[in-house]
Every structure is written in structure tokens, then in C-alpha cells.
Amino acid sequence: MAAAKKLMSVRRDWRERDVRVVLAALIIAVATVATIALFASQLQRTLVSSASSFLAADRQLEAENGRPIPDAWLQEAADQGLKTGRMVEFSTMVFGDENFQLVSVKAVSNEYPLRGDIEIQRNPTGTRELVNQGPGPGEVWINPRLLRLLDLEVGESLEVGNLNLTVSGLLIREPDGGFRLSALAPRVMMHVDDVAATGVIQEGSRVEYVYLFAGDEAALESYYQWLEPRLEPSHEWAGVRDGETFSRSLERAERFLLLGGSLAVLLAAVAVAVASRQYALSQRDTVALLKTLGLSGAGIGGLYLKRLALWGVTGIVGGLLVAMPLYWLLIHMLSQVLERPVEFQLDPSALVPALLTALVSLFAFAYPPVRRLRNVPAMRVLRSQPGETGREALPDMIIAIVAVFGLVWMYAGELALVVSLLGGLALLLGALGLVGWLLVATLRKVRGGGNAWRLALVGLYRHRRASLSQIAVFAMTLMLAATLILVRTSLLTDWQAQLPDDAPNHFLINIAPEAVEDVDSFWQERGQPLDKLYPMVRGRLTELNGQPVKETVSKDENVNALNRELNLTWMSALPDDNEIVEGAWFGENQKEGVSVEAELAGKLGLSLGDELTFTIGSEKVTEAVTSIRTVQWDSMKPNFYMAFPPEGGLTEMPATWITSFYLPKDKKDALNEFSRQFPTVSVLEIDHVIERIQEIVRQVTQAIEAILALILAAALVVMAAVVSATLQDRQREGALLRTLGGRQRLLVRSTMLEFALLGGFAGVLGVVAAEAAVWALQFRMFEGTFQWHWHVVLPIPIVSAVVLALFGRWQLRPVLSVSPMLLLRRLE
Amino acid sequence: MNQMTNVNPDSQSPMLRVDNLTHRVSVETDTLTILQGVTLEINRGESVAIVGRSGSGKTTLLGLLAGLDTPSEGTVELDGSVISKLSEDERAKLRAHRVGFVFQSFQLLPALTALENVMLPLELAGMASPEKRARELLERVGLGERLTHTPRQLSGGEQQRVAIARAFASEPLILFADEPTGNLDNRTGQAVSDLLMALNREQGTTLVMVTHDEHLAARCNRQFHIEAGVLSEPEAAQEMAH
Structure with a gap:
């Protein structure tokens, strides 16, 4: 054959x-x-x-009850092929020659960090270096601010409890410098084996044991399956995806x-x-x-x-x-x-x-x-x-x-994505039907003549079936490309809006009620006004409608909020970036009720009127849910799961105040003065965290741009494919026109015009359909707010008109360079 | 040369028998009658020309006789099979073994060489070594030197000779030709028709040809005229035939 x-x-x-x-x-x-x-x-x-x-790891296990976890748990992790590490975190006073300071200590094992690097300086003027291991036994790394607060030099010794440790480096950045509330005061990092000798940790000390795990996803998952039944309420298992900002x-x-x-x-x-x-x-x-x-x-x-x-x-x-x-x-x-x-x-x-x-x-x-x-x-x-x-x-x-x-x-x-795209395409086809009808109705009246415009319009009419199907494919292609461009733009804008250059990068926590005014004026005088101050009461959610909450909530829902103390607050006005989704915000003199964050309310299955009981110290407070609201967790401002009305259920409870503010790098020294003046107020420095997030956003942006370029290239090929589908007919027609005496210039101009009109039409249709698809996508997928993006999409019809006109010109090449007779014979 | 194996045992029966053939097509809201009550018989080995002006229905008739299309009414019996009652696939099988075609526009596959174009129907008919036969035929039509040329590299006359070689390759019982010289100049047309008639005689094929070339028509045993879908056989030609 x-x-x-x-x-x-x-x-x-x-x-x-x-x-x-x-x-x-x-x-x-x-x-x-x-x-x-x-x-x-x-x-x-x-x-x-x-x-x-x-997290300095793939997963962390935190024990907030002040007791280490059984060794067998770590052994099991090692048996399952996971790498493990240990940390102990506590607050204590440390002493230099003459001064002393409350610090937050992080004692780490040799394995720390399992992921990421620690950035240190060997001396205040030295270069910064990345290392993948903490200080050795007998050594200590400290926050540079502490060096000045304690009047210390690198190489001198620092007294931690009963132990003298040598300051061998300055701690610039730790990979897991997150928002943990224990990380309040200036940081001191030491070796975990030295902890016992300091004698700082006593029965009942407030101390957190943190365990690090790293390995492949399957092993981590299987270990968690093993671990989960053994966990106590005070244990918190955290992964990268658990509600972290980024x-x-x-x-x-x-x-x-x-x-x-x-x-x-x-x-x-x-x-x-x-x-x-x-x-x-x-x-x-x-x-x-x-x-x-x-x-x-x-x-x-x-x-x-x-x-x-x-x-x-x-x-x-x-x-x-x-x-x-x-x-x-x-x-x-x-x-x-x-x-x-x-x-x-x-x-x-x-x-x-x-x-x-x-x-x-x-x-x-x-x-x-x-x-x-x-x-x-x-x-x-x-x-x-x-x-x-x-x-x-x-x-x-x-x-x-x-x-x-x-x-x-x-x-x-994502069904939402499919439906949005389908909807956009349906709209496009509907619009196309209309355009087709208009095209036939109006172009029918145009008569040919020696003018390029007329020839172009007659051409569109003569090829109306091909023109319409080409417009359909171009419009579809442009819609898909425009959708991607729009989503990319709104994604990047959202990210930038989320983390503006002056996003709050420091938190002040633990402000005593009587110090609130002084703290506020301290920063006011230095030109760094504080964001809103919120009272904060730590308490656990223990009962739901009189039943212990752990019994009423399904085991499948891993609700971290139930495993730890929550920050409760009271406020009179709803924060700007919060939004009520159910119920109503507190009335002017209202003293009852609690407003719950929407995601948590969803996980707990809460509805309006449900009674929540909080255990605060030895007290119990019970309030009914009066509203459910959304919270912008990534706003870098204090956010609360539970908000009470002023003079409501929390009034009698011991509260401290919390706030956030932006402090530029060059004014960081003011923190030393602040710490001296307000030794009990904790400063949480998250400027490094914000920088890291911005870095990740930059990486992702680059990747997005690369993929966008790839898709646009694919779109261009589709358009070339479609144009070349009618190549022969067009060439035959061009040859005929030339045989019949059409001048080259007229031919070129009318063909380019015809294609430009095709491209322009398709561009406008595609852009409208893309806006519709993005409008639908925005709600479900990217959680942003929709707005028109004419400035972004306006160039698309223009570019598509120009590109197609050039395609048209390119098609004509043989028609112009070869004798019409030869071409006609070749196309026979 | 195993032509006899394909012949109907009753070799006295006509090769083609057409009874009251009518063909209509619907055009938008109207129905057009293209052929009206055509009846004819063509005997084995006869050569027949159907002559008529453009639009008289001769090509439609040829298509129906060859089983490329089915009539609105009436029957076409080819070598004993009523082809108007066969399915499309059954008709295809019949064509593969008993029918050959020559077209005005040659209808060679542009991607295949002359040799491959001639081999194609032999392969489709399941012949084991089609190349030898295809070579012989191309040599017979004078294209032994052009075996590897594609249609694009051949002149119109050469292309039609390839098409004739292809048509005779499967040793058909009946050959249908649609204006075989219509696209050729006089001299080339003459040469091609000489070849067609010669091969027809050599192989004893029945030939049904549509043409408006009177000279070519005159070389056939019988001539039919078709006008406005009605077929008639001039008396002189009838006498010659009988």
C-alpha cells in the first residue's frame, strides 16, 4: 500500500x-x-x-502548655523520614555590665533552621552573612539594638540567668521571625543545650516549646495522621498554608x-x-x-x-x-x-x-x-x-x-473559572451575532469603487462568512489574552495596595492602660503617628450555647483558634477594612453581644444569636453573636476574631493595648529610647517579614509575566493560523484584481484596511467579553473588587488592528511580486 | 489480463441498463428537474458518446450511470447490479472492481507521483503487487520516463495520460469519461483521445463518454444527444448500432 x-x-x-x-x-x-x-x-x-x-521548617508543633512533648513523638518523626529540630522560647531579664533588659530568648538546636537561613553580622560594622545554623553552646547572638541598650561589645559576655554566654554575633534576621507574641522584646538567640544551666525555666514559667519538621509532603501528612490523636488542646500544629499572611x-x-x-x-x-x-x-x-x-x-x-x-x-x-x-x-x-x-x-x-x-x-x-x-x-x-x-x-x-x-x-x-469563561464566551458569541447582522445589513449598501476604504468594506462584505468566523476566533483569542492581562494587573495592584511602602511594620503590644496617652504622644512627637489603638484581652473560647466548644465542632475542621488563646477586643466603630456580612454592628449605647470574624464563624458553624462563652483567666464571659464580619488579615494592622462593644462583656477584664505603625529604617534608633522609657511595652518588629513578603510577590510577579508572554505568543500563532486559512482565496483574489487593472497601492491599502477593521472589531469584542469574564472571576477567585480597566485594555483593539493589518500585508507578498498570470496558474 | 473473471456469467446481457431515470434537485424553494425519463441500454464493449450543451444534464447523467449519485426516480443496472438500490459502500466496492473514470480536470492527487497515482486504485482493489502493473500502463501511455513526477511537474496532456493509465489500471469493465479532452488543446486532445480509444479497444472495455467534441463523439459506436434533461439517440446512430 x-x-x-x-x-x-x-x-x-x-x-x-x-x-x-x-x-x-x-x-x-x-x-x-x-x-x-x-x-x-x-x-x-x-x-x-x-x-x-x-516557619524555618515545613511544619511546626508548638506546645503552649510549658511542657516539652514526649521524646517518642520526635522519634516517630525521625522514623518516618522527617528532619526535626527543637526550639525553646521564653522571656527573661539579661544583664550586661551595668544595664539589664527584658529580652525574648530563642534557644535552638543544631538543626535549626530546617528551612531558610539566619542573617547575622559578626560585628556591628561587618558584612551581613547567611548561615544555616544557630549559635553554638556557650555563645549567644543578640539583636543589634540590644547591644546599644546594654552598652555591650561583640566578644563580651551576657548574663542569662545563672549562665554567662559570649556575644559572638548580631542577629539581623531569623527565618521564622513571624508574629508570635512571645517574640516581643529584643531577641536573643542561644543554644538549646545551655537552657538548663541558666536555671531560668522553673515550674510554671511561661515558656513555649517549638518543634520543627521538614520532609516530603506525604511523610509530613502521614506523621500528622499519627500525631493528631495524641495532640492536646495546647498543642498547635502549623503549616505554611495555615492563615499566614503571604x-x-x-x-x-x-x-x-x-x-x-x-x-x-x-x-x-x-x-x-x-x-x-x-x-x-x-x-x-x-x-x-x-x-x-x-x-x-x-x-x-x-x-x-x-x-x-x-x-x-x-x-x-x-x-x-x-x-x-x-x-x-x-x-x-x-x-x-x-x-x-x-x-x-x-x-x-x-x-x-x-x-x-x-x-x-x-x-x-x-x-x-x-x-x-x-x-x-x-x-x-x-x-x-x-x-x-x-x-x-x-x-x-x-x-x-x-x-x-x-x-x-x-x-x-474551579467551577467558577469555567463558568466565568463560558459566560464571557457566550456574551462574545451573542455580540458577534449582532455584529454579523449589522455587518451584513450595512455593508450590503456599500458599492465598490476605486477607493481603498470602499474596497476594504466591500471585501469584508464579500468575505462575510470568513470575516465573521475570523472575527469570532480573533475575538475569542483576544478575550482570553485580555482576561489574563486584566487578572495579572488587578492581582499586582491588589498586592501593592495590600502592602504599600508605608504599611505598618511595627507593633506595640502590652501597653498598660495608663501608659496609652504617653506612648501615643512619644511617637507623635517623632513624626510617626500610631494607627488606631485597641484594647486587648486574652481569652479562650470554651463553650458554644452552653456546650464545650470542642465537642460541638466537627473533628474534621482543624480550628486553630480553639487551640489557643484568642485576642479579644472592644471597639465602638467598625474598622474601615472590616465588613459586616450578617447581623448589625453595635448600636450607640449597646453593651451586649459579640462580633465574630466570618471565616471562624463559618468553621464553627455559628449563626446570629448563638451564645459564646469565653474563659478569661478564671472568669467566664457569655455573649450572643450579634454580627459576623470579614477581616483583612493581611492588612498588617491589629485584627481580632472577636470584638465586643465598649462597656460590654470585657469591661471588667484586665486589658492591655495594642497598635501598629510605620517606622522607616533610618528612624529605628528611636526604638531604643522607647524601650528605655516604656520598658514594659513590647515592640514587635515585622519590617523583615514585610520585606520578605514583598520579595515573594516580586518573584511571583516575574513568573506571571513570563507565562503571560508565553500565552500571548500562543495567541499570535492562533491568529496567524486563522489568517493563513484563507490565504489562497485572498491571493487568487489579489491576482485577479491585479489582472483586472487594480493598482498595487490600492490593493495593499484596501487589504490592510480590511484586516485592520477585522482586528479592531475583534479587539473591541474580545475586550468587552474579557471585562465580563474578569468581573465574574474577580468575585470568586481573586477576592478583589471589580473595576473597569479601560486604560489597560484600550490598546488591545489597536494592537490587534495593527497586527492583523501587517498579517494582511504579508499575505499579499506573492501577489505583488509575481506576475498575476503566474500566480493564477499556480493557484489553479 | 484476468478480465474475464469480473464478467457477469450472462455475457449477453447489456453492460448498462437505464430505465426511466429522473433526477430532481431542490434549489431554495423550487425543485429543478435535471433529467427526465431517461431510458437506454449499452452493450458490452460498446463505446457511447453523450453529447449536449453546457447545463443540458450530461454530467449529472454520467454521475448517475457511474453510481456516484443516486437518482430521484428510475433504476440504473450496471453489469447486472441495480446500483441505484445499493448503499454508498456497496457502490464504492463495485466501482473499485468494475468501473474506471477519466475526468475533465484529471483529478490526480497532487501529493503523489505519477506512478503512485496509478497504483492507488490497484491498492484500493487489494492487488498484491500494484507497482508492476502501474509501470506497464504508464509505459503504455508514453510516460515511462516520468514515473516519479508529481502532477504539478506534468503538462495537461501528460496529466490526462496519467489519469487514463489510472482508469485502465484496474481493468474495469466499463469506463466513464467526463469531457476527457475538455481542458486540452486540439493536438493534445487528439493524442489523448487516440490513446483512450486504443486502450478501450485493447481491453474490450465499455466506454461511456460525455463530450461536446463532435470529432471525439463521432469515433464512438453510438451517440446520444441530451437537451434539457431529455436523452435522444439520432436515427443514423441507432442504425449504426444495430
């Missing part, structure tokens, strides 16, 4: 333009989806490991990547659909001839099915070959951004979406028009037959749309 085999060979296929487009679309689809999936999975691992360094940014970045991947899937499907339909049309003469020569419908079906399978294999292999260097490039870029090597890791599961994309594109989009080839009448060899009507293709289109959205759903795991 040499001749028949040759008819099916990919090498021969490659010589056919439409097949080249199908194969290119498949290769690009597989390459884009595989690159994004591989990179997203690598990025996620990298970000989690970056973020893990906020985890939201991380989730959004991940979703963005998935959205990008989904759009790549859609673009690929569009390209494959367009090209294979074109291919099927071009094959009709061949099929008619084969039928005339005696090949049966089944034989023709089989012939083309084999061919599709060959394309599939070629597309997948080719796509992966393209994906690898791209992925390598992104990894290289990521490691440059992170300033550390990132492993080139091939996660086989990340390749599954790419393979599925290729198969679904082929069998849902390419196969139907090819399958319909078997219905081509043999009579076509004698006389051209009417082409297929759209009606025959309708069921196939429905199947294809369902298939591709199923794929996107599986890929992104």
Missing part, C-alpha cells in the same frame, strides 16, 4: 499548509500546557520552600498560573479546531476521488483516524521537545530571581494535562470535521457540491465545548 501509506505519512502531511497549522497548534498547545504545568508545580514547590522558611498571595499566584494554563488549553483548542476544519475542507476533493476509486466510507474514516493518531503522537512528542528548553529557561530565570539554584525537576503528573489537552483537542475538535469527510459525495469529482451547513457541525460543536470546559475544569479545579 505504498501510495495509500504515502497519503498518510506525517512527512508528506507536513508539506500541506493546513496540516502544518494543526500540528503547530498541537505542538504549541502541548508545549504551553506542559511548560506551565511543570513550571507551576516547580514554582509551587519553590514558593512553599521559600514560605517554609517563615499564603493568600501564594494561592492567588497559583490560581493565576492555573488560569494561564486553562487559557492555553482553550487557545490550543481554538487553533486546532480552525486548522482542522480548514484541512477537512481541503481534503474533500481527495475524499471524493478516493470514493470514486472505490474506497468505502469506513475505509476513509479509518484512513483519517490513523492520520489523526499520527498527528497526536507528533504533536505530543514535538510539544514536549519544545516544552523542555522553555521550562529549563523559566527555571533558570527563577533561580536568578531567587539567587539560588532551582532544581530542574520533571514531575510526571504535571505532564498529564498536556497529554489530555492534545487528545481532547484532537478528538473533540479535529476529529469531527474529519469524520464528516466520509459523507462527502463521490459526485463531487464531477461537479462541486454545496458545502456543509453549520447545522451539521452544531452537535459536534456542543460536544467540543463540553469537552474543553471539562478539561479546563479538571485542570483548574
Whole structure:
């Protein structure tokens, strides 16, 4: 079957333009989806490991009850292949030569930190260096501020309890410098083996034992399964994703990547659909001839099915070959951004979406028009037959749309995304129907003439079917690209808004009620006014409607808030960034009730009127839920799960005050004076944390930009594919026009105008549909507020008009350079 | 040369029998009658020309006779099989083994060489070594030197000779030709029709040809005229036939 085999060979296929487009679309689809999936999975691992360094581990176990955990627990972790480390945190007085100071001590084992690095200076003028181990026994590293507070030099000794330790370095940044309330006073870091000798920790001392765990996700999960039944209420198991500030940014970045991947899937499907339909049309003469020569419908079906399978294999292999260097490039870029090597890791599961994309594109989009080839009448060899009507293709289109959205759903795991995109596309198709009708209605009246504008408009009308389908594909492509651009812009704006340059970077905690005014004026005088001050009472939520809360809440919900003391407050006005979702805020003289944060209320299954009982010291306070409100946890301001009205349930309770404010780097020395003047007030410095978050946001932004560029490139290829679908007709027409005496300049101008009009139309439609999709996406996926982005999207119709005009010009090349006669004969 | 294996045992029966064939097509809201009550019989080994002006329905008739299309009414019986009652696949099988075609626009596959184009129907008919036969035929039509050329590299006359070689490759019982010289200049057309007639004689094939070339038509045993869908056989031609 040499001749028949040759008819099916990919090498021969490659010589056919439409097949080249199908194969290119498949290769690009597989390459884009595989690159994004591989990179997203690598990025996620990298970000989690970056973020893990906020915990100095992958997981932490905190014992707030002042007792170490049993050794067996650590042994079990080691047995399960996890790395472990230990820390003890407590507050104590330390003594220099003459001065003393309340400090927050962190004693660490040799393994600390399991993730991330410690930044230190060997002396006040030395360079900063990153180390991956804490101070050795007998040594101590201290906060530079403490050096001045205690009038100490590096190399001198510091008295901690009964023990003298040598100051061997200055602690600039610790990887897990989070928001823990024990980390209040200036930090001192020492070796955990020295703790016993200090004699500081006595029965009943307030001390936290913290355990670090690192290892692969499966081992961590299996260890937690083992550990969970053994945990007591005072134990807290924390992972990177548990409500830390940056985890939201991380989730959004991940979703963005998935959205990008989904759009790549859609673009690929569009390209494959367009090209294979074109291919099927071009094959009709061949099929008619084969039928005339005696090949049966089944034989023709089989012939083309084999061919599709060959394309599939070629597309997948080719796509992966393209994906690898791209992925390598992104990894290289990521490691440059992170300033550390990132492993080139091939996660086989990340390749599954790419393979599925290729198969679904082929069998849902390419196969139907090819399958319909078997219905081509043999009579076509004698006389051209009417082409297929759209009606025959309708069921196939429905199947294809369902298939591709199923794929996107599986890929992104978000119904909201699928529905938003589907809605945007539906809107687009509706608008397109309208535009089509208008096009036919208005352009019908235009008569040809020697003018480029008229020729362009007549051209649009003459090619109205092709024009409309091209507008449809361009608009869809532009919508997908615009959606991505819009989401990226709003994502970045949100992040910047969330962490402005003057975001509060210091907390003042434990301000005695009588010191509130003095503290306020201290910072007022130094030009660094405090944000709002809030009273704070520590208490545990113990009962819900009279039942112990641990019994009423489902075991499946891991509610950390129940495992520790909560910060309770009272306030008269709702903070600006809080929002009531249920019930009403406290009335003017209202003294009853409590307002609960929405997420916690959801986890506990609370509704208005439920009675909550708090245990504060030895007292119990019971209040009914009067409102549920959302809180911006990432605002870097004091936030509270529970808010009471002024003079409400908390009035009699012992309260301290808390506030946050922005302190620029060059004014940090003022903290020394403050600590001296208000020794009991704790200063929580989170400026390093904020810097780290900003750094992560920067990394993610870079990755997003890279993926955006990839998608835009894919979109451009789709557009080129669509334009080249009508290449021959256009060239034949151009040659005819020239034969009939059309001047070259007129031809060029009218063609470019016609394409520019196509591009402009499609651009406007695409942008409107994208705004609609983003509007829908914004609510569910990215939790931002929607606004119009005309300044962002306005260039899109213009760019698409220009790009298409250039495509049009490019198509005309042979028409202008070759004699029309030759061209007509060649196109015969 | 195993032509006899394909022949209906009753070799005296006509090769093609058409009874009251009518064909209509619907155009928007209207129905057009293209062919009206066509009846004819063509014997084995005869050569027949169907002559008529453009739009008279001759190509439609050819398509129906060859089983490329099905009529609105009436029957077409080809070599004993009522093809108007066969399914599309059954008709395809019939074509593969008993029918050959030559088209006005040659209809060669542009991606295949001359040799491969001729091999294709042999392969489709399941012949074990089609290349030898294809070579022989191409040599017979004078293209022995052009085996590896693609249609694009051949002139119109050469392309039609490849098409004729392809048509005779599977040793059809009946050959349908649609304006075989329509796209060729006079001299080339003459050469191509000489070849067609010669091969037809050599193989004893029944030939049904649609043409408006009177000279070519005159070389056939019988001539039919078609006008506005109605077929008629001039008396002189009838006498010649009988």
C-alpha cells in the first residue's frame, strides 16, 4: 500500500499548509500546557520552600502548655523520614555590665533552621552573612539594638540567668521571625543545650516549646495522621498554608498560573479546531476521488483516524521537545530571581494535562470535521457540491465545548473559572451575532469603487462568512489574552495596595492602660503617628450555647483558634477594612453581644444569636453573636476574631493595648529610647517579614509575566493560523484584481484596511467579553473588587488592528511580486 | 489480463441498463428537474458518446450511470447490479472492481507521483503487487520516463495520460469519461483521445463518454444527444448500432 501509506505519512502531511497549522497548534498547545504545568508545580514547590522558611521548617508543633512533648513523638518523626529540630522560647531579664533588659530568648538546636537561613553580622560594622545554623553552646547572638541598650561589645559576655554566654554575633534576621507574641522584646538567640544551666525555666514559667519538621509532603501528612490523636488542646500544629499572611498571595499566584494554563488549553483548542476544519475542507476533493476509486466510507474514516493518531503522537512528542528548553529557561530565570539554584525537576503528573489537552483537542475538535469527510459525495469529482451547513457541525460543536470546559475544569479545579469563561464566551458569541447582522445589513449598501476604504468594506462584505468566523476566533483569542492581562494587573495592584511602602511594620503590644496617652504622644512627637489603638484581652473560647466548644465542632475542621488563646477586643466603630456580612454592628449605647470574624464563624458553624462563652483567666464571659464580619488579615494592622462593644462583656477584664505603625529604617534608633522609657511595652518588629513578603510577590510577579508572554505568543500563532486559512482565496483574489487593472497601492491599502477593521472589531469584542469574564472571576477567585480597566485594555483593539493589518500585508507578498498570470496558474 | 473473471456469467446481457431515470434537485424553494425519463441500454464493449450543451444534464447523467449519485426516480443496472438500490459502500466496492473514470480536470492527487497515482486504485482493489502493473500502463501511455513526477511537474496532456493509465489500471469493465479532452488543446486532445480509444479497444472495455467534441463523439459506436434533461439517440446512430 505504498501510495495509500504515502497519503498518510506525517512527512508528506507536513508539506500541506493546513496540516502544518494543526500540528503547530498541537505542538504549541502541548508545549504551553506542559511548560506551565511543570513550571507551576516547580514554582509551587519553590514558593512553599521559600514560605517554609517563615516557619524555618515545613511544619511546626508548638506546645503552649510549658511542657516539652514526649521524646517518642520526635522519634516517630525521625522514623518516618522527617528532619526535626527543637526550639525553646521564653522571656527573661539579661544583664550586661551595668544595664539589664527584658529580652525574648530563642534557644535552638543544631538543626535549626530546617528551612531558610539566619542573617547575622559578626560585628556591628561587618558584612551581613547567611548561615544555616544557630549559635553554638556557650555563645549567644543578640539583636543589634540590644547591644546599644546594654552598652555591650561583640566578644563580651551576657548574663542569662545563672549562665554567662559570649556575644559572638548580631542577629539581623531569623527565618521564622513571624508574629508570635512571645517574640516581643529584643531577641536573643542561644543554644538549646545551655537552657538548663541558666536555671531560668522553673515550674510554671511561661515558656513555649517549638518543634520543627521538614520532609516530603506525604511523610509530613502521614506523621500528622499519627500525631493528631495524641495532640492536646495546647498543642498547635502549623503549616505554611495555615492563615499566614503571604499564603493568600501564594494561592492567588497559583490560581493565576492555573488560569494561564486553562487559557492555553482553550487557545490550543481554538487553533486546532480552525486548522482542522480548514484541512477537512481541503481534503474533500481527495475524499471524493478516493470514493470514486472505490474506497468505502469506513475505509476513509479509518484512513483519517490513523492520520489523526499520527498527528497526536507528533504533536505530543514535538510539544514536549519544545516544552523542555522553555521550562529549563523559566527555571533558570527563577533561580536568578531567587539567587539560588532551582532544581530542574520533571514531575510526571504535571505532564498529564498536556497529554489530555492534545487528545481532547484532537478528538473533540479535529476529529469531527474529519469524520464528516466520509459523507462527502463521490459526485463531487464531477461537479462541486454545496458545502456543509453549520447545522451539521452544531452537535459536534456542543460536544467540543463540553469537552474543553471539562478539561479546563479538571485542570483548574474551579467551577467558577469555567463558568466565568463560558459566560464571557457566550456574551462574545451573542455580540458577534449582532455584529454579523449589522455587518451584513450595512455593508450590503456599500458599492465598490476605486477607493481603498470602499474596497476594504466591500471585501469584508464579500468575505462575510470568513470575516465573521475570523472575527469570532480573533475575538475569542483576544478575550482570553485580555482576561489574563486584566487578572495579572488587578492581582499586582491588589498586592501593592495590600502592602504599600508605608504599611505598618511595627507593633506595640502590652501597653498598660495608663501608659496609652504617653506612648501615643512619644511617637507623635517623632513624626510617626500610631494607627488606631485597641484594647486587648486574652481569652479562650470554651463553650458554644452552653456546650464545650470542642465537642460541638466537627473533628474534621482543624480550628486553630480553639487551640489557643484568642485576642479579644472592644471597639465602638467598625474598622474601615472590616465588613459586616450578617447581623448589625453595635448600636450607640449597646453593651451586649459579640462580633465574630466570618471565616471562624463559618468553621464553627455559628449563626446570629448563638451564645459564646469565653474563659478569661478564671472568669467566664457569655455573649450572643450579634454580627459576623470579614477581616483583612493581611492588612498588617491589629485584627481580632472577636470584638465586643465598649462597656460590654470585657469591661471588667484586665486589658492591655495594642497598635501598629510605620517606622522607616533610618528612624529605628528611636526604638531604643522607647524601650528605655516604656520598658514594659513590647515592640514587635515585622519590617523583615514585610520585606520578605514583598520579595515573594516580586518573584511571583516575574513568573506571571513570563507565562503571560508565553500565552500571548500562543495567541499570535492562533491568529496567524486563522489568517493563513484563507490565504489562497485572498491571493487568487489579489491576482485577479491585479489582472483586472487594480493598482498595487490600492490593493495593499484596501487589504490592510480590511484586516485592520477585522482586528479592531475583534479587539473591541474580545475586550468587552474579557471585562465580563474578569468581573465574574474577580468575585470568586481573586477576592478583589471589580473595576473597569479601560486604560489597560484600550490598546488591545489597536494592537490587534495593527497586527492583523501587517498579517494582511504579508499575505499579499506573492501577489505583488509575481506576475498575476503566474500566480493564477499556480493557484489553479 | 484476468478480465474475464469480473464478467457477469450472462455475457449477453447489456453492460448498462437505464430505465426511466429522473433526477430532481431542490434549489431554495423550487425543485429543478435535471433529467427526465431517461431510458437506454449499452452493450458490452460498446463505446457511447453523450453529447449536449453546457447545463443540458450530461454530467449529472454520467454521475448517475457511474453510481456516484443516486437518482430521484428510475433504476440504473450496471453489469447486472441495480446500483441505484445499493448503499454508498456497496457502490464504492463495485466501482473499485468494475468501473474506471477519466475526468475533465484529471483529478490526480497532487501529493503523489505519477506512478503512485496509478497504483492507488490497484491498492484500493487489494492487488498484491500494484507497482508492476502501474509501470506497464504508464509505459503504455508514453510516460515511462516520468514515473516519479508529481502532477504539478506534468503538462495537461501528460496529466490526462496519467489519469487514463489510472482508469485502465484496474481493468474495469466499463469506463466513464467526463469531457476527457475538455481542458486540452486540439493536438493534445487528439493524442489523448487516440490513446483512450486504443486502450478501450485493447481491453474490450465499455466506454461511456460525455463530450461536446463532435470529432471525439463521432469515433464512438453510438451517440446520444441530451437537451434539457431529455436523452435522444439520432436515427443514423441507432442504425449504426444495430
